[in-house]
Each structure stands twice: as structure tokens, then as C-alpha cells.
Amino acid sequence: MSAAVGAAAAGAGQCLVVSGEAGIGTSRLLAEAAREAAARGVAVAEGRATELDRLSPLITLVTALGSGTAPVLDEPDRAELAARSAVPYRQTALLSERIAAYARSRPLLIVLDDVQWADEVTALMVRSLVPALSDARVLWLLGGRPLPEASVMRAAVEGLVEDGARSLAVGPLSDEAVEELATHTLGARPGKGLRDWVAGAAGNPFLLQELLWALREQGRVLVEDGVARVTPGALPDGFRARVARRWRHLSPAARQLTEAGAVLGRPFTVHEAAGVMGVPVREMTAATEEAVAQGQLVAEGPLLRFRHDLFRQAVYDNLTTPVKHALHREAGSVLAAEGRPAAESATHVAFGARRGDAQALRVLRDAADGIVGAAPGTAADLLIRLVELGDPGDPDRPDHVCKALAALSFSGRMDEAMELGEAELAAAPDPTALATVRHGVAAALKFAGRTPEVLTLVDLALADEGVPPVNQAQLWSLRAHTLVDGGLAAGEDPGCAAADAAGDEAVRLGEAAGVPAAVTSGYTARSRAALAAGRVEEAVVLAERATAVAEHSGGEARWHAPRRWLGEALAVSERFAEAEAAFDLGQREAEQLGVPWAVPRLRGHRSRLWLAAGRLAQATAEAEATLNSALALGTPPTAQATRALLARLAIWRDDLASARALLTTARKFAEGGVRVAVDELLLADVLLRDAQAAGDQEAADPGDGLWAILPHWIRPLCYEPGLGPELVRIALRAGLPEQAERAAEASRLLAVRSPRLASAQAAAVHVDALLSGGPGGLRRAVGLWRSAPRPLALAAALEDAAKVTADRDEALALWEEAFTLYGTAGARRGAARARQELRVLGVRRRMPRSADRQAEGWGAITPSEMRVVRLVADGLTNRQVANRLFLSRHTVDAHLRNVFAKLGVSSRVELARLTAVHLAETGAPGTPGADVTEGTSVGGS
Structure with a gap:
């Protein structure tokens, strides 16, 4: 650890995770490291988590960054963080900027102790900030006890260690060290009998000292000839009793103070302690001085x-249960009056409550509703307690259970969700309650991507004739979406007729029962089913209806985020600018409504939009951000679909190693029960197999999974009609004419069902031309692709036409155009093919340096580049820009290289000057430092 501090003083950042059991000395090690760092001129920000930190999002990290004589965060920073509480990734961006800026002036050590109790948001931030600031002069020391499975920090720490953080386990003292400590404490070397007693401390220095002090104070240690021996007798009444004995030396008022502090469970004020004990503050002042002077506080x-948390635990454990109940109830009232977070107050009220306590139930419900968006895990704990305290016959109980199931699922606690759901299913008193709970359990399963189980549970609920229409509407909408998400995995109709019928029933029942959320969800499910079947125009109409219902009714209907499905339908219909506007507005609404799970899904849709428009760099950056967000929020279905998309993007970029790794991870999750995005994974697998075969027919093995669902399931072709011709090529290269015909028939079906979709018509002509092999059909396909906004599909058609063209000049022109289109898009694999063919024709071309390097001047700057430019001009580093926009640093570097070349500048200073002039001349909205994180029009500049 000393070496890490020395490296930090020299300007090298890193992360060190220090763990050990309570009392082992972890906190002492961190304190010594902080003292050494300060002596070396390193700024120190120290924070210690408490058990109740989990009730106050981000308090652990913010407290640390606000500590010291020169804190990293000031009051305006804290206020800004609070204002961004509904959007965690914006909080991450602000913290990253402030820490990086501070570290530029001097090295910084951030110490977080007892991280096993850190709140969820702190865990998320630490997981993001440590790698994001790896180049900054920041040393992170994370200390605490071994992290249990339920700890929100466990996943964060494991991820950091996988990324390169060092892990240091502080083990027990060796036998030699134990003997040395015992000798120092007792003034004599311990004899055999005493060594046997000492072995009971298992090398824990805190417990060892407590044991030795207890024995010595009892007069049980005798020193003879320099050897300490223990007199016969029983072991003192446990280490807990030994610690508790220390409190009996305090005055009654001081004992009251420590008892109140033990119940509060976190650093506390004298005013709070006095309130818990129901005494005037003045009666606690002398007690405070005493407890501090005695070293207890x-x-x-x-x-x-408390100087050591084991003291707090001992004091708390020695309180009788009735006293605990009474003090917790008082604590809840005091904290509520002090304006502490509702969740913290609710925890105390709940502890001291009895079953059916109306006040406690109300406090728990309100507190859970207030915190579920920022800390679903804590909300789940409150909701579970709400269910425990509620009367089994309470008509609101099923709704409370559903909320608890959703919070547990959202926080990744699926085992607990299933345990609660199964218990409530067995105890449901009537059909209405049973249907409500089944809906909650099924929704939790859907969140985890467990499609077959969802459908089984929903069908069981719908089979009960006593289910009210309100519940039926919700169940039918859930069934419809589940069929679209993973119907293939459940063996359902690949044409999505069942999903459409389920969505229609949800709309019908929802309208009749006055449940706009079910109506909205039913319409969006029908829109998605229409897309999967290739009825693009119908999909747009249905998504527009869903959005209109949500806007008119508000409330829960808006939680379904229908704009993401409207944007998807608009994107497929090639109304790109409208689609992106829908995604942007949908993301803002999701952030305002506190439904963070929708944000990564909207970003995933935007990534597909960039791919369709031939902007692979932007698509990859957006997809990477989507995957990171999905993993942080614990949404397996979104993560699976994004892995498939990233794999395909990697294939376009000729990065087959990344594609293999992504699909390997996806398969592991699929084997673990995440059965969604099956078609997308099958598609990515076929494309990767073909890429690895590299045109070798004997090595070609396109598998059989994807071909079996064609031509009826054509959802992938709706997103990208150019996939139809690509699949035909792959099948023909592998010598599989039947599979080629299946893919061709899928393209024809799409063209028939969406006659106004230009790319669908082009693809239908294209696949027939590939099957016939005639140049005339391929020329016609090229012409049709020119009328569709799909540059990559056009480039592929140009390739096909060039291969069968006998005229050298015509072939040269076709290859030249294909090379340019591939290079502009950043599709290195296609560009390399075209470059090789041009070389055969005697023309040498350099591989493109940038996916978006089309021209010079401001007119050539893409929307993504402009967002980077604004932030760089405001003085942000590349890493800060990457954090702010949730891009990889490599993407930001690439954008800046492109910008420098297009504008003819060579320094950031010059870029900032030109940017200021450009914005002033054009009257462009915003300033160089504006917090621009939303997308702009795909086609704009």
C-alpha cells in the first residue's frame, strides 16, 4: 500500500481494494495510507460508509469528496448533483469532471472505508469513475469487510478487479504476530495455557486485545519468570459482553447517547440522539464530551x-427487543422531523412497527415510491417490509407485492423475487389477488429475459375465469410483448400472429376497463408484431396510436415509454430524422419520469438508426454506451440484444475477435436462461461464420438456426432490408440453394407487405438477381438502392454488379463507388474487399482514415463530431468528453482527428478559437460548454 501511495505522489493513478473481517485492521491500514499520502503532498478525500448509507443515494462518495481542508466538491457541486439525481449518468459525468480537474492541480487519494455498506448509486459511480479516471492522478483505496452476495458494492468491486484494480486481503495475524501483540499488551510472553485462549481470537487484533484486556482486568493473568499465565476458569462471557462492559463505565447520560447512536446506525448529531432519547440537548452535551474523551466516540x-463499529454492534445487540422497538420508532419520528431521507426514517419506523400499523405502512409505501427510481434495491427492502407488516387480507397487498417484485428484479435480486412471488402465489386469497401477483411475477421474469416461464405464468393467470378485466388487460399486454421479445425461444408462431392477437385483446379489454397503460402497451406490442411480420406502414400507425393514448392519459401509461417503439417504426420506415427526434424526446421523458431502464433501450434504438444510415463509428459508440448502461441497471434482455448488435458492427469493421467474444458471452447468458433476441443472435452467428470462412466454400458452415425461421420471421430484414441479399450470398457461397431461396422469399414477403418501403423493393429485386446471376437484374437493383437511404446496402449491390460486369470501365466505376461508400461508413471489411478488386484492375487506393472524412470545413463536421468539438472547446479533456457523452475514449480520439483534418487545425487551442467564431457567426444554439448529450438529426451536420 505504501508503494501505491508513493506512485500516487509521483502522479500514477490506480485502484486498490483492501478487505478483511471486522476488527482485522483494515481501517487502520487506510488511515495510515491517508497520513502517508498527506505527508507526501497528496490531497486526501476520506469517507466511511455506514449501514444506513444505502438509504441515501450517493452519500458515501459525496461525503468523501466533500471532506478535508480543500474538498473536491463544494456546495454548488452538491446542489448540481442533487439536481441530476434522476439521471445517474449525468451525475457520473459531473463527478468525473470535478475529480479530473482537481487531480490536474495535485495528486488525489480517495479513501472509501466500510464499502460493504455503501449505497447503490455510490457503487455504480465508483464502478464507472475508476476506469474513466485511470489516466488521472487519482489513487482509489476501497476498504471494508468481505462483500456478501447481497452487497450492492460486490458487483462493482468484482468488475474493477477484472479491469485491473489490485486486491489486497488483510488476513489474520500470524502466530508470531499474535504472540508479539500479547507480549506487548500483558508485559510478558504468553504461556501455553494463555496461548490456547488467545487462539480463540483467530488472529483478529481487535478481538485479541479485548480478550486480553478482559482477562487482565479480571485479575486472571499472572506473570511469573517473564511468562504470562491465565488462571483456570471459564472464558469471559463472550466478546460481545466484554465490549458491552466498557459502556458500564460511562455515566447514564453517556450510555444513553451511545445507545441512541447505535440505533441510528450512522454518524449522528447530538440533537438527533437527544431526540431519540426524549431529553433536552443540554443534557447530552456533557455526555458527548465524556464519550469522546473516553474514546468511545x-x-x-x-x-x-463510533471509533469502531464493533462497539456500536455490541451496544446495539445488548439492547432488549422492546427497547430496540421503542428507540427505532422514536428515531423514525426524529429523522422525519429533521428532514432526513424518507427511506431512512421509514426503516426505523418499520423496525418498531407491529403488523397492521397504519402509520408504518403509509411511511414505508411513501418512502419506497420516493426512492425506487434511484435505489431500487433499497426500495425493495422497504416494500418487502411493507408486505411483512401488512395484513394478509389487505386488498392493496397484491399491488405492494407487484411493486416489490419489480424493485427486486430491477436491482438484479431475481432469487428473492422468485421466493417472494412463489410465497404470495401460494397464499393469494382470491382470483383477483392471484392474477395480480402472477402478473408481478411474470413481469419480473420478463425483466430477466426468461421468456418460456413468463408465458407459462401468464397463460395460467388468463385461464382463470374469475380474473377481472383490468388484470386480464395487463396480462394480455405482457403476453404480447413477451411473444415479440422471445417468441422464438418459446416455440411460438414465428409470424407473430399470436403477439398481434394478444396485443389486440389488451387494447380491447383496456379500453373497456379504463386501463390506458394496458391500451398503450397493447398498441406498442401490435406495432412490434407488425414490424416482425414486415408490415411497416401498419407498425407506424399502431405506434402513433400508443403514443397518443399515453400523452392523453398520462400516468402509468407513459411509463411504458411508447416513443421508443414509435421511433423504431419510423426508423424502419426510413423516416430517420423523425425517428431520432422520437428517441431524443423519449429519452428526456424517461429521465423525467424516473424510468431509467428505458434509457439504454432508447440508446440501442438510436444505435440501429446510425447503422442504417451507414455511420458505424456512431453506431458502435452508442451501442457501447447502451451495453454499459444495461449492465449497470441489470437489464439482461437489453444487454443480449446489444451484444448481438455490437458483434455485427464488429464484423463490419473487420474485428472478428471482438465479435466472437461478444457472441460467446451472449451464449453463456442464453444458456443461463436469458432467452431473448434469439433471432438477432442467430443472425450475428451466421454473419460471423461467413466472415471467418473468408469465401472458402468448404470451410463455410452457416448453421441451421436462422434459416429454419425464414421466411415467416422477417424482423431482422425489416430493420435492415439489405440483410436479405446478404443471407442469399452466404447461402450460395456455402452451396445451400434451399436456404438461399428461404432468404429470398423473406425479402419478397417484406416487399409485398410494405410496398412503400424503397429498400424493401430494392432488396426483392436484388435477391432475385443474385439467384439468377444476370447483370441486368443487379444493375436494376443498384438503381433501386440509390433511392433508399441505405449506403451499406447500396455498396453491397455495387459489389455484386461489379463482379458480373464484363466491361472493365463499368466494373472499375462500380468498385470505386463501393469502396467510397464502405470507407465513408467505416466498414473496413467491405472497403478491403473493394480495394483488393481495384488493385486487380490496376488501381491503387489507400484505406480510408476515417469513417466520416468526406469533405473539409464546418460543413463536413458530423453531429457526433460537433458534440465533441463543443466540449473540447470548453476545456474538457478527451476522457472527460468520453464520460460526458458516454463514448469510448478511442471514439473521441477518432472524432478529434477527423475534426483537425477537416478544419485544418493542429491544436486544441486553435480549435477552441475557431469554434467560438463559428458559433458566433452561425448563431448556433448553445455554447461550447453546453451539456449536449442528446442526439441530433442523422442527416444534419
Whole structure:
């Protein structure tokens, strides 16, 4: 650890995770590291989590960054963080900027102790900030006890270690060290009998000292000839009793103070402790001085904390249950009056509550509703307690269970969700309650991507004739979406007729029962089913209806985020600018409504939009951000679909190793029960197999999964009609004419069902031309592709035409255009093929340096590049820009290289000057430093 501090003083950042059991000395090690760092001129930001930190999002990290004589965060920064609480990734961006800016002036050590109790948002931020600031002069020391499975910090720490953070386990003292400590404590070397007693401390220095002090104070240690021996007798009444004995030396008021602090469970004020005990503050002032002087408590500004948490636990454990209940109830009232977070107050109220306590139930419900968006895990704990305290016959109980199931699922606690759901299913008193709980369990399963189980549970609920129309509407909408998401995995009709019928029933029942959320969800499911079947125009109409219902009714209907499906339908219909506007508005609405799970899905849709428009760099950056967000939020279905998309993007870029790794991970999740995006994974697998075969027919093995669902399931072709010709090529290269015909028939079906979709008509002509092999049909396909906004599909058609053209000049022109289109898009694999063919024709071309390097001047700057330019001009580093826009640093570097070349500049200073002039001349909205994170028109500049 000393070496890490020395490296930090020299300007090298890293992360060190220090763990050990309670009392082992982890906190002492961190404190010594902080002292050494300060002595070396390193700024130190220290924070210690408490058990109740999980109730206050981001408090652990913010407290640390606000500590010290020169804190990293000031009051305006704290206020800005609070204002961004509904959008965690914006909080991440702000923290990253502030920490990086601070570290530029001097090295910084951030110490977080007892991280096993850190809140969820702190865990998420640490997981993001440590790798994001790896180049900054920041040393992170994360210390605490071994992290249990339920700890929100466990996944964060495991991810950091996988990324390269060092892990240091502080083990027990060796036998030699134990003997040395015992000798120092007792003034004599321990004899055999005492060594046997000492072995009971298992090398824990805190417990060892407590044991030795207890024995010595009881007069049980005798020193003879320099050897300490223990007199016969029983072991003192446990280490807990030994610790508790120390409190009996305090005055009654001081004992009251520590008891109140033990119940509060976190650093506390004298005012809070007095309130819990129901005494005037003045009666606690002398007690405070006493407890601090005796070393039981430590004063940190206006707060008091226990010097060692084992003391707090011992004091708390020695309170009788009735006393605990009474003090927790008082604590809840005091904290509510003090304006503390509702969740913290609710936890205390709930502890001291009895079944059916109306006040406690109301407090728990309100607190859970207030925190579920930012800390679903904590909300789940509150909701579970709400269910425990509620009367089994309470008519609101099924709704509470559903909310608890959703919160548990959202926080990744699927085992607990299933345990709660199964218990409630067995105890449901009537058909209505049973249907409500089944809906909650099924929704939780859907969140985890477990499609077959969802459909089984929904069908069981719908089979019950006593289910009210309200519940039926919700169940039918859930069934419809599940069929679209994973119907293939459940063996359902690949034409999506069943999904459409289920969505229609949800709309009918929802309208009759007055459930606009079910109506909205039913319409969006029908829109998605229409897309999967190739009825693009119908999909747009249905998505527009869903959006209109949600806008008119508001409330829960808007939580379904229908704009993401409207944007998807608009994108497929090639109304790209309208689609992106829908995605942008949908993302803003999701952030405002506190439904963070929708944000990565909207970003995933936007990534597909960039791919369709032939902007692979932007598509990859957006997809990477989508995957990171999905993993952070624990949404397996979104993560699976994004892995498939990223694999395909990697194939376009000729990065087959990345594609293999992504699909390998996806298969592991599929084997673990995440059965969604089956068609997309099958498609990516076929494309990767073909790419790896590299044109060798004997090595070609396109598999059989995808071909079996064609031509009826044509959803992938709706997103990208150019896939139809690509699949025909792959089948023909592998010598599989039947599979080629299946793919061709899928393209023909899409053209028939969507006659106004230009790319569908082009694809239908294209596949027939590939099957016939005639140049005339391929020329016609090229002409049709020119009228569709699909540059990659056009480039592929140009390739096909060039291969069968006898005229050298015509072939040269076709290859030249294909090379340019591939290079502009950043499709290195296609560009390499075209370049090789041009070389055969005697023409040498350099591989493109940038996917978007089309021209010079401001007119050539793409929307993504302009967002980067604005932030760089405001003084942000590349890493800060990457964090702000949720891009990879490599993407930001690429954007800047492109910008420098297009504008003819060679420095960031010059770029900032030109940007200021450009914005002033054009009257462009915003300033160089504007927080521009939303997308802009695909076609704009």
C-alpha cells in the first residue's frame, strides 16, 4: 500500500481494494495510507460508509469528496448533483469532471472505508469513475469487510478487479504476530495455557486485545519468570459482553447517547440522539464530551461516530427487543422531523412497527415510491417490509407485492423475487389477488429475459375465469410483448400472429376497463408484431396510436415509454430524422419520469438508426454506451440484444475477435436462461461464420438456426432490408440453394407487405438477381438502392454488379463507388474487399482514415463530431468528453482527428478559437460548454 501511495505522489493513478473481517485492521491500514499520502503532498478525500448509507443515494462518495481542508466538491457541486439525481449518468459525468480537474492541480487519494455498506448509486459511480479516471492522478483505496452476495458494492468491486484494480486481503495475524501483540499488551510472553485462549481470537487484533484486556482486568493473568499465565476458569462471557462492559463505565447520560447512536446506525448529531432519547440537548452535551474523551466516540465536525463499529454492534445487540422497538420508532419520528431521507426514517419506523400499523405502512409505501427510481434495491427492502407488516387480507397487498417484485428484479435480486412471488402465489386469497401477483411475477421474469416461464405464468393467470378485466388487460399486454421479445425461444408462431392477437385483446379489454397503460402497451406490442411480420406502414400507425393514448392519459401509461417503439417504426420506415427526434424526446421523458431502464433501450434504438444510415463509428459508440448502461441497471434482455448488435458492427469493421467474444458471452447468458433476441443472435452467428470462412466454400458452415425461421420471421430484414441479399450470398457461397431461396422469399414477403418501403423493393429485386446471376437484374437493383437511404446496402449491390460486369470501365466505376461508400461508413471489411478488386484492375487506393472524412470545413463536421468539438472547446479533456457523452475514449480520439483534418487545425487551442467564431457567426444554439448529450438529426451536420 505504501508503494501505491508513493506512485500516487509521483502522479500514477490506480485502484486498490483492501478487505478483511471486522476488527482485522483494515481501517487502520487506510488511515495510515491517508497520513502517508498527506505527508507526501497528496490531497486526501476520506469517507466511511455506514449501514444506513444505502438509504441515501450517493452519500458515501459525496461525503468523501466533500471532506478535508480543500474538498473536491463544494456546495454548488452538491446542489448540481442533487439536481441530476434522476439521471445517474449525468451525475457520473459531473463527478468525473470535478475529480479530473482537481487531480490536474495535485495528486488525489480517495479513501472509501466500510464499502460493504455503501449505497447503490455510490457503487455504480465508483464502478464507472475508476476506469474513466485511470489516466488521472487519482489513487482509489476501497476498504471494508468481505462483500456478501447481497452487497450492492460486490458487483462493482468484482468488475474493477477484472479491469485491473489490485486486491489486497488483510488476513489474520500470524502466530508470531499474535504472540508479539500479547507480549506487548500483558508485559510478558504468553504461556501455553494463555496461548490456547488467545487462539480463540483467530488472529483478529481487535478481538485479541479485548480478550486480553478482559482477562487482565479480571485479575486472571499472572506473570511469573517473564511468562504470562491465565488462571483456570471459564472464558469471559463472550466478546460481545466484554465490549458491552466498557459502556458500564460511562455515566447514564453517556450510555444513553451511545445507545441512541447505535440505533441510528450512522454518524449522528447530538440533537438527533437527544431526540431519540426524549431529553433536552443540554443534557447530552456533557455526555458527548465524556464519550469522546473516553474514546468511545469520535467527533467529526457536527457529527459523532463510533471509533469502531464493533462497539456500536455490541451496544446495539445488548439492547432488549422492546427497547430496540421503542428507540427505532422514536428515531423514525426524529429523522422525519429533521428532514432526513424518507427511506431512512421509514426503516426505523418499520423496525418498531407491529403488523397492521397504519402509520408504518403509509411511511414505508411513501418512502419506497420516493426512492425506487434511484435505489431500487433499497426500495425493495422497504416494500418487502411493507408486505411483512401488512395484513394478509389487505386488498392493496397484491399491488405492494407487484411493486416489490419489480424493485427486486430491477436491482438484479431475481432469487428473492422468485421466493417472494412463489410465497404470495401460494397464499393469494382470491382470483383477483392471484392474477395480480402472477402478473408481478411474470413481469419480473420478463425483466430477466426468461421468456418460456413468463408465458407459462401468464397463460395460467388468463385461464382463470374469475380474473377481472383490468388484470386480464395487463396480462394480455405482457403476453404480447413477451411473444415479440422471445417468441422464438418459446416455440411460438414465428409470424407473430399470436403477439398481434394478444396485443389486440389488451387494447380491447383496456379500453373497456379504463386501463390506458394496458391500451398503450397493447398498441406498442401490435406495432412490434407488425414490424416482425414486415408490415411497416401498419407498425407506424399502431405506434402513433400508443403514443397518443399515453400523452392523453398520462400516468402509468407513459411509463411504458411508447416513443421508443414509435421511433423504431419510423426508423424502419426510413423516416430517420423523425425517428431520432422520437428517441431524443423519449429519452428526456424517461429521465423525467424516473424510468431509467428505458434509457439504454432508447440508446440501442438510436444505435440501429446510425447503422442504417451507414455511420458505424456512431453506431458502435452508442451501442457501447447502451451495453454499459444495461449492465449497470441489470437489464439482461437489453444487454443480449446489444451484444448481438455490437458483434455485427464488429464484423463490419473487420474485428472478428471482438465479435466472437461478444457472441460467446451472449451464449453463456442464453444458456443461463436469458432467452431473448434469439433471432438477432442467430443472425450475428451466421454473419460471423461467413466472415471467418473468408469465401472458402468448404470451410463455410452457416448453421441451421436462422434459416429454419425464414421466411415467416422477417424482423431482422425489416430493420435492415439489405440483410436479405446478404443471407442469399452466404447461402450460395456455402452451396445451400434451399436456404438461399428461404432468404429470398423473406425479402419478397417484406416487399409485398410494405410496398412503400424503397429498400424493401430494392432488396426483392436484388435477391432475385443474385439467384439468377444476370447483370441486368443487379444493375436494376443498384438503381433501386440509390433511392433508399441505405449506403451499406447500396455498396453491397455495387459489389455484386461489379463482379458480373464484363466491361472493365463499368466494373472499375462500380468498385470505386463501393469502396467510397464502405470507407465513408467505416466498414473496413467491405472497403478491403473493394480495394483488393481495384488493385486487380490496376488501381491503387489507400484505406480510408476515417469513417466520416468526406469533405473539409464546418460543413463536413458530423453531429457526433460537433458534440465533441463543443466540449473540447470548453476545456474538457478527451476522457472527460468520453464520460460526458458516454463514448469510448478511442471514439473521441477518432472524432478529434477527423475534426483537425477537416478544419485544418493542429491544436486544441486553435480549435477552441475557431469554434467560438463559428458559433458566433452561425448563431448556433448553445455554447461550447453546453451539456449536449442528446442526439441530433442523422442527416444534419
